[in-house]
Amino acid sequence: MVLTGKRIVLGVSGGIAAYKAVEICRRLVDAGAHVVPVMTAGAEHFLGRTTLSALASEPVQTDLWNATEPIPHTRLGQSADLILVAPATARVISAYATGLSTDLLTNTLLATRAPVMVCPAMHTEMWEHPAVVDNITTLRRRGVHVVDPEQGRLAGGDVGAGRLAAPDRIVQAVERLFTPRDLDGTRVVVTAGGTREPIDAVRVIANRSSGKQGIAIARAAAARGARVTLVTTVGAPGLHDIEVVEVETAAQMQEAMQACAPAADVIVMAAAVADFRPKVVADRKLKKADGAPDIVLEPTPDILAGLGDAKPAGQILVGFAAETDDLLDNAARKLAAKKLDLIVANDVGAPGVGFQHDTNAVTLLQPGAEPRSVGLRRKDDIADAVIDTVVGLRSATTSSPGPTSAIDPEPTP
Numbered sequence: 348m349v350l351t352g353k354r355i356v357l358g359v360s361g362g363i364a365a366y367k368a369v370e371i372c373r374r375l376v377d378a379g380a381h382v383v384p385v386m387t388a389g390a391e392h393f394l395g396r397t398t399l400s401a402l403a404s405e406p407v408q409t410d411l412w413n414a415t416e417p418i419p420h421t422r423l424g425q426s427a428d429l430i431l432v433a434p435a436t437a438r439v440i441s442a443y444a445t446g447l448s449t450d451l452l453t454n455t456l457l458a459t460r461a462p463v464m465v466c467p468a469m470h471t472e473m474w475e476h477p478a479v480v481d482n483i484t485t486l487r488r489r490g491v492h493v494v495d496p497e498q499g500r501l502a503g504g505d506v507g508a509g510r511l512a513a514p515d516r517i518v519q520a521v522e523r524l525f526t527p528r529d530l531d532g533t534r535v536v537v538t539a540g541g542t543r544e545p546i547d548a549v550r551v552i553a554n555r556s557s558g559k560q561g562i563a564i565a566r567a568a569a570a571r572g573a574r575v576t577l578v579t580t581v582g583a584p585g586l587h588d589i590e591v592v593e594v595e596t597a598a599q600m601q602e603a604m605q606a607c608a609p610a611a612d613v614i615v616m617a618a619a620v621a622d623f624r625p626k627v628v629a630d631r632k633l634k635k636a637d638g639a640p641d642i643v644l645e646p647t648p649d650i651l652a653g654l655g656d657a658k659p660a661g662q663i664l665v666g667f668a669a670e671t672d673d674l675l676d677n678a679a680r681k682l683a684a685k686k687l688d689l690i691v692a693n694d695v696g697a698p699g700v701g702f703q704h705d706t707n708a709v710t711l712l713q714p715g716a717e718p719r720s721v722g723l724r725r726k727d728d729i730a731d732a733v734i735d736t737v738v739g740l741r742s743a744t745t746s747s748p749g750p751t752s753a754i755d756p757e758p759t760p
């Protein structure tokens with residue numbers, strides 16, 4: 348996990364959105380960060396210290412004049428990997444832009460050389476006031492990361508721009524700050540989920556794919572700078588910066604892929620595409636009283652094999668192999684038959700692996716290379732391992748910088 352061991356000072360200033368800092372704190376801690384919370388006096392009007400102290404890695408600090416530590420702001424500022432201010436009020440933004448230090452948070456902001464990310468939250472009139480606009484421009488010019496507020500409901504029932512960005516957007520922005528941008532400028536297309544092939548107006552033939560692995564790969568590629576299109580049969584929250592194309596059937600997925608594949612630098616087919624579909628689809632609901640229907644199936648197009656046949660020079664094509672038997676033999680056969688650069692094989696019969704789980708274990712096969720196993724871990728981490736390999740493949744063809752090796756693959760037993 349990219350935030351493991353990262354020391355993040357979470358500055359909370361006094362706005363109604365202070366309650367969302369609790370969720371941001373919890374998510375950062377879950378992602379492996381060491382969170383040190385600092386609250387302003389204003390924040391304490393909206394949020395009790397106890398809640399944040401209970402969820403953070405250390406108790407909340409509020410005071411510049413601390414009996415046990417005479418200069419807490421320099422220690423906080425010097426030891427941080429990131430200062431995140433969420434929510435950031437107009438007052439804190441103004442103080443930081445003009446170099447004013449009045450409390451522990453504003454002192455810490457001046458006493459750090461770590462990156463700083465501010466997440467403004469205020470009423471629309473304040474957010475659009477020329478003073479605030481100028482201060483934000485100043486901060487951006489100095490390299491401060493700003494997570495823009497969103498449109499939405501504000502305190503007092505008003506609606507407009509100025510609402511604190513959603514916690515998942517803020518945490519994603521933090522993760523991206525610590526993620527290598529080794530796919531900058533690359534166009535990546537990922538498929539996710541199981542296709543659903545209609546039988547009649549209400550029934551479908553489906554499979555157990557949840558789409559989690561494909562979505563994790565799309566997110567990992569976007570975090571590393573790629574322009575990502577996700578062709579998917581399932582939705583997911585927080586797919587910011589990712590173009591999502593929703594499809595249901597193999598035919599729709601094939602059409603979507605034919606449209607975006609030619610311009611792609613990397614294609615990852617993580618979707619579980621149905622191999623067969625009903626030959627005739629009833630446009631009304633079939634009635635039970637008419638007896639069990641005879642459903643005649645026909646093959647669907649093999650989308651990946653088609654992409655392999657039409658692959659432009661330099662494009663990297665990645666497939667998945669979901670197997671219950673003869674994992675490596677079957678995967679190696681698919682790797683060659685579909686003209687792939689990489690196949691991600693998983694034994695979907697093993698505990699905790701493949702469909703619907705949050706974890707996976709895979710073997711990565713490339714033409715002419717030894718298979719490499721990545722043992723059971725979160726699908727996000729498997730996604731990083733797949734993207735590391737893709738980056739390695741790209742650097743071999745474009746002689747750009749090598750893979751980041753977020754995970755060292757284990758030798759195949």
Ligand code: CTP
Nearest residue numbers: 616618620621622648649650651666667668669
């Ligand atoms: N695939 C595809 N179109 C299909 C079937 C599969 O593009 N009609 C892709 C999948 O997205 C995956 C790869 O081909 O990346 C292998 O899919 P898998 O289901 O493991 O293998 P199949 O080729 O369908 O063979 P089998 O079902 O016999 O294992």
